[in-house]
Amino acid sequence: MLLQVKDLNAHYGPSHVLQGINLNIAEGELVALMGRNGMGKSTTLKSIMGLVKPTSGSVMFQGQEVAGLPPYKVALAGIGFVPEERRIFPELSVLDNLKLGIKGGKIKNPNDPNTWTIERIFHHFPKLAERTQQPGGRLSGGEQQMLAMGRSLMGNPKLLLVDEPTEGLAPIMVQEVRNVLEEINKAGVSVLLVEHNMKVALSLAHRVYLMSKACIGCEAAPVEVRDNHELRAKYLEA
Numbered sequence: 001m002l003l004q005v006k007d008l009n010a011h012y013g014p015s016h017v018l019q020g021i022n023l024n025i026a027e028g029e030l031v032a033l034m035g036r037n038g039m040g041k042s043t044t045l046k047s048i049m050g051l052v053k054p055t056s057g058s059v060m061f062q063g064q065e066v067a068g069l070p071p072y073k074v075a076l077a078g079i080g081f082v083p084e085e086r087r088i089f090p091e092l093s094v095l096d097n098l099k100l101g102i103k104g105g106k107i108k109n110p111n112d113p114n115t116w117t118i119e120r121i122f123h124h125f126p127k128l129a130e131r132t133q134q135p136g137g138r139l140s141g142g143e144q145q146m147l148a149m150g151r152s153l154m155g156n157p158k159l160l161l162v163d164e165p166t167e168g169l170a171p172i173m174v175q176e177v178r179n180v181l182e183e184i185n186k187a188g189v190s191v192l193l194v195e196h197n198m199k200v201a202l203s204l205a206h207r208v209y210l211m212s213k214a215c216i217g218c219e220a221a222p223v224e225v226r227d228n229h230e231l232r233a234k235y236l237e238a
């Protein structure tokens with residue numbers, strides 16, 4: 001297993017928002033984490049990344065315990081995070097935003113074909129290649145999402161945690177972001193994806209975890225989520 005989360009608990013003050021999360025991701029997998037608002041999906045990603053400090057439990061990544069480590073150490077271990085807010089730097093150019101994703105200021109093994117470089121990012125994100133000198137803040141929502149993903153990839157993660165990448169995007173950009181996620185995964189990056197858009201999530205995911213309040217309620221194949229109305233009524237529909 002690439003990632004093994006065991007009995008992970010997290011609190012915001014007195015509220016116990018993650019109550020024993022168990023999930024795993026194999027190398028090469030794209031796994032969707034779905035569920036209604038407020039169930040704890042974002043907190044699950046943040047707890048894996050160290051942005052929320054888990055109160056107990058284990059996060060094993062490539063055989064290393066990363067639970068409780070500060071976010072930069074989790075990133076150094078090989079996990080990238082694309083937050084819902086994207087957090088690009090609006091005044092900085094597209095190119096400079098991408099360069100900020102390089103860990104330790106220097107790309108390791110730039111000649112290895114599996115290494116993410118600026119050139120490789122531009123190959124996968126041609127929209128960004130057209131606007132290298134534009135300030136990040138001038139990009140459309142979908143382009144900013146691509147930039148946020150590109151910046152994370154510059155850190156050469158083995159696993160990318162992506163929170164609601166298509167939220168608020170125009171339909172054509174939803175499709176483009178979906179396709180880029182598929183490409184990234186095919187290029188060898190494992191992905192844990194939180195995604196509300198059922199079509200996007202089910203067309204990409206190899207497996208789905210369905211969250212109920214503070215817990216993972218069950219694991220299902222994408223076709224089961226698509227075809228099983230009871231499952232959808234229980235975990236997804238309003």
Ligand SMILES: Nc1ncnc2c1ncn2[C@@H]1O[C@H](COP(=O)(O)OP(=O)(O)O)[C@@H](O)[C@H]1O
Nearest residue numbers: 012015017035036037038039040041042043044
């Ligand atoms: N910074 C915070 N402080 C206090 N409570 C929070 C904070 N962030 C989220 N919560 C609460 O924690 C629960 C889980 O939130 P979240 O992980 O954002 O859910 P989801 O991503 O599934 O919508 C919700 O009840 C939410 O209101």
Ligand SMILES: [Mg+2]
Nearest residue numbers: 041042043084
């Ligand atoms: Mg969320």
